[in-house]
Amino acid sequence: MNKKSLTITAFALFSLFFGAGNLILPPLLGFKSGNMWWLVALGFCVSGVLVPLLGILAHAKLQGTMFDFAKKVSPLFSTVYCFIVYVIAIALPSPRTASVTHEMAIQPLWDSSYLLTSFVYFVLVFVFVINRSKILDLLGKLLTPAILIVLLLIIGAAVFKMDLDLSASTIKAPFNNGILEGYQTFDAIGAVVVGAVIIISINLKETSSDYVEKRQLITRAGIWAGTGLFLVYTGLILTGALFSDSFDHGITRTALLRNISQNTLGGTANLMLSILVSLACFTTAVGIVTGTADFIKGQFNGSDMAYKITAVLGCLLGVLVGQFNVGYIIAVALPALMFIYPITIILILLNVLPEKYAPAFTFRGVVFTTILFSIPDFLGSIGFGDQIAPYVDWIPFHQYQMGWVLPAFLVFVALNFYHIGKARVNAF
Numbered sequence: 001m002n003k004k005s006l007t008i009t010a011f012a013l014f015s016l017f018f019g020a021g022n023l024i025l026p027p028l029l030g031f032k033s034g035n036m037w038w039l040v041a042l043g044f045c046v047s048g049v050l051v052p053l054l055g056i057l058a059h060a061k062l063q064g065t066m067f068d069f070a071k072k073v074s075p076l077f078s079t080v081y082c083f084i085v086y087v088i089a090i091a092l093p094s095p096r097t098a099s100v101t102h103e104m105a106i107q108p109l110w111d112s113s114y115l116l117t118s119f120v121y122f123v124l125v126f127v128f129v130i131n132r133s134k135i136l137d138l139l140g141k142l143l144t145p146a147i148l149i150v151l152l153l154i155i156g157a158a159v160f161k162m163d164l165d166l167s168a169s170t171i172k173a174p175f176n177n178g179i180l181e182g183y184q185t186f187d188a189i190g191a192v193v194v195g196a197v198i199i200i201s202i203n204l205k206e207t208s209s210d211y212v213e214k215r216q217l218i219t220r221a222g223i224w225a226g227t228g229l230f231l232v233y234t235g236l237i238l239t240g241a242l243f244s245d246s247f248d249h250g251i252t253r254t255a256l257l258r259n260i261s262q263n264t265l266g267g268t269a270n271l272m273l274s275i276l277v278s279l280a281c282f283t284t285a286v287g288i289v290t291g292t293a294d295f296i297k298g299q300f301n302g303s304d305m306a307y308k309i310t311a312v313l314g315c316l317l318g319v320l321v322g323q324f325n326v327g328y329i330i331a332v333a334l335p336a337l338m339f340i341y342p343i344t345i346i347l348i349l350l351n352v353l354p355e356k357y358a359p360a361f362t363f364r365g366v367v368f369t370t371i372l373f374s375i376p377d378f379l380g381s382i383g384f385g386d387q388i389a390p391y392v393d394w395i396p397f398h399q400y401q402m403g404w405v406l407p408a409f410l411v412f413v414a415l416n417f418y419h420i421g422k423a424r425v426n427a428f
Contacts (some may be wrong), residue, residue, distance in 0.1 A: 009202065009221035014228050015144040016194040017052060022185045023151070023277060024100060024253035024326065026233050029181050030240025031256055032249075036169035037241035041234045043178020048185045049229045051345055055191025056222035058351035059198065060215045069192055069347050072363040081343070085189055086292045088340060090314040091321060092333045093186045094288040097281035098122065098322030099329055103254035105274040118322030121282070122315040128286045129293065129311045143280045148232070150265070150273050155235035157264035162242035170249070176400040183337040184330055187229075188344050193291060254326055289314040335381040342374045342404045343367065362415045369411040373404040 026044065033040040062068045066085075070078035095118070102117040171177050202214055209217070243260055251259070261270040293310040300306035321329060346367055350358045376392040379385070380401065395403040 005217060006220055006224070009198065009217055010224035010228075011144075013056060013194075013198060013221055013225035016198075017185075017187050017190055017225065017229055018144060018147075018232070022048075022187070023147075023236070024257055025181055025184055026236035027240035027243075027256050027260060028251075028253045029178065030237035030242075031244050031247070031251070032170050032240075033174055033177075033237070034169040034241055034244045035166040036171065036174040037166065037237050039174040040169075040171065040178040040181075041237040043175040043180075044182045044237065045178075045230050045233055047179045047182030047341075047345075048187050048233060049182075049226050051182075051348060052187040052191040052229075053222050053226035054352050055188060055344075055348045056195050056198075056225075057219055058348050059191070059195030060218035060222070062351060063211065063214060066192055066195075069351055070367075072350075072358075072360045073367050074364075077367075081347075082295065084340060085193065085344075086295050088336050089186070089189070089193070089288050090292050091317055092329065092336065094285050094314065095318045095321035095324075096326060096329045096333075097285040098318060099324065099326045100254060101278040101281045102322075103252070103326055104258065105278040108258065108274070113323070114325065115319075115323040118319045121285070121322065122318040125282070125285050125289055125318065126311060126315040129289045129315075130308065143276055143283065147273070147276045147280060150261075150269060150276065151232060151236070153269070154261055154264045154273075155239050158239040158242050158260065161264065164242070166241050167244045173400060176402070180401060183341045184333065186337075188341060188348065191348065192344060252325070252327055253330075285318065289318070335378055338381045338401060339374055339378040342370050342377075342408075346370045346408055357416060359419065362412065362419065365415050366408050366412045370404045370408045373407045377401045377403055 026041075029040055029044060030037045058069070066082055067078050070081045098118040098121040099114065101121060102114050106112060106117050198218065202209075202217065239260060240256065243256075243263070246263070247256060247259055258270060258274070261273050289311055292314055293307045296310040297303055297307040321332075324332075350363055350366060373395065376388055376395065376398060379388050392398050392403065396406045397403055
């Protein structure tokens with residue numbers, strides 16, 4: 001493993017995780033957290049950095065595809081899980097990129113509708129998906145460094161320019177709120193999806209490397225990428241906290257990012273950031289639709305027709321959902337994330353563990369326990385919290401929308417004790 005391969009892989013991982021839509025999440029979280037910004041940042045980085053990093057480490061261990069993450073539960077479960085993840089991807093984060101583009105770049109300059117923006121946006125997405133242009137790969141390599149430079153300038157200017165006497169937090173449970181907001185990055189799901197892409201790329205480039213060398217490469221690159229994400233997310237949350245008394249508390253995520261950019265670097269930098277974010281959003285949308293179409297194509301024996309139909313449906317769904325504002329899309333995404341994110345986290349953790357602690361029957365028991373205890377959190381997120389409260393308030397951490405954590409852990413421990421006991425009996 002040479003330094004060039006490590007640098008390229010680390011940068012590729014960072015670029016894949018560092019979606020432009022994620023930029024709008026940390027500043028508002030910091031804006032509301034005030035003097036508790038560090039605790040919010042810690043929670044956000046648990047779900048937005050640590051879990052995705054573990055997902056990459058799991059891929060380094062498996063060196064397979066997304067299907068391999070859940071196949072120990074059962075092949076059918078893994079197939080259904082993959083379908084759900086891809087449906088969520090094209091239904092929520094992909095359209096959100098169009099909405100972010102409208103609010104960051106179009107709305108401040110032209111009085112046009114969200115629908116017009118999303119229509120033009122996804123027509124262009126469809127053209128690129130069908131033609132699979134390599135221009136996007138080049139753009140991706142240039143956009144991420146450019147956005148990073150602008151963001152570091154914004155963070156640096158805020159730290160040296162603003163008063164460090166922060167206001168009181170308006171968030172009741174900072175750490176928990178940080179974790180739940182980190183769900184909205186979709187980075188844990190991204191780790192499961194894009195990790196497989198990284199594996200394929202490494203297998204094509206590092207043909208002379210063995211399993212151990214590839215695992216070391218992916219592990220070290222993942223740690224470097226995770227460190228970069230931690231620094232950027234923490235910096236943006238601190239920046240939002242520094243501006244907690246500067247704007248109206250009803251400000252939207254995109255408006256806050258625009259105003260912070262305006263106040264730190266001026267109008268020119270603000271315009272440049274808007275353009276860069278919009279282009280990065282576009283590459284993200286193309287990547288999501290292309291990846292989903294590739295998956296469906298694989299399910300239908302390499303059918304080009306299946307690829308094109310999926311691309312059309314993905315873009316139509318993008319137009320329909322992308323006509324809503326960012327805040328609405330984030331709110332709509334919450335129920336889906338409350339259900340699929342715990343399952344994804346558990347699959348990542350189980351795949352990271354050594355085989356002796358996570359055999360197939362442990363996978364099944366822990367995953368199904370997680371699904372069962374995620375249902376109350378899901379129902380609460382769609383408005384049935386009061387109705388189910390008398391039946392689920394006894395579940396530890398339910399009040400923090402994390403009622404699945406302790407039951408999943410206890411089942412994991414119980415099944416491992418059972419496995420150890422059974423092995424000892426068989427030994428005799």
